[in-house]
Amino acid sequence: MKGIVFSEFIELVEEKFGLDIADTIIEESDLPSQGAYTQVGTYDHTELIQLVSKLSEHTEIPADDLVKTFGEHMLQRFVALYPQFFENVDNCFDFLDTIENKVHVEVQKLYPEAELPSFDSMKSENGMQLIYRSNRPFSALAYGLIRGSATYFNEDIDIEMDDQSSDGKSFVVFTLSHKN
Ligand code: HEM
Structure with a gap:
């Protein structure tokens, strides 16, 4: 890391x-x-x-709460350090949709030794599913980064986490929806 x-x-x-x-x-x-x-x-x-x-x-x-808070903070730091990833994106779900195919791809180019998770994302009418896969146990960090993204875009979202991890491999389905 x-x-x-x-x-x-x-x-x-x-x-x-x-x-x-x-x-x-x-x-x-x-x-x-x-x-x-x-x-x-x-x-x-x-x-x-x-x-x-x-x-x-x-x-x-609890450790998970600390890591979630850290993720929220990290997102704010990414805004300051990598403003280019936030340009031309105007809502939280569109931004999260860019992590796998744009943001982390560029991060991997900048730091070839970075160990990044993978995200499958599916948008629906009123929400989004993000599937987190990693060989590392950082789903709480992902949660915090998602929460931080919502805060950045001034959106109120619910985040449900379905943890199906096993054998030390993370597999977590995040279901995101707008609160109304
Ligand atoms: C501009 C935004 C972002 C940037 C620049 C960025 C960059 C990075 C960097 C540098 C790492 C560390 C990799 C390493 O040290 O080996 C990382 C890891 C990670 N990123 Fe991102 N990231 C961004 C947004 C996000 C978002 C929104 C999420 C969640 C949906 C996310 C999820 C993660 C997770 C969970 C890890 C920990 C590694 C793992 O789980 O295997 N990132 N990212």
Whole structure:
């Protein structure tokens, strides 16, 4: 996983919980990188899982909730870092429809070593289904990124998650619909 994800995570922890907690979770996790992340480096994604689980222990907030919040924050950061992906797109579902065939394709070109999930998307009259597949367990991150996208486009959406993951492989069907 790219260093940018880790550095954004540590920054958010510092901002929300303070520098001490950030230092503590880095020290208490058994990290090959020792928490010295650079934006362009690549690190084992299990380091993020360890950091989140330590943060969950210290804050008593469930790990999934922490990761969802991180996903929402990450989306805002993507808006600032990669504004080109938001140009000429005017609603949340159209944007989510571009992740598989445009956004992550460009990300893979920028960072050939990035490990990206796959998304199948199907739009319907009043909603959308997104199927998340990955060898990594980051469906809560996907949830947060979807929630963050809705916030960015000023839309109120319901997100249902049907987790059919097995054998360490993620397979999650997200059903999205507009609240009315
Ligand atoms: C402009 C928008 C976006 C950009 C620039 C972007 C970029 C990235 C990058 C750089 C990574 C890390 C890959 C690695 O380090 O190996 C990543 C991972 C990921 N992205 Fe995106 N992404 C965007 C939007 C989204 C959205 C909206 C979703 C959800 C629908 C999403 C779902 C994920 C997930 C779940 C991962 C974690 C890896 C995994 O699950 O296997 N991304 N993305």
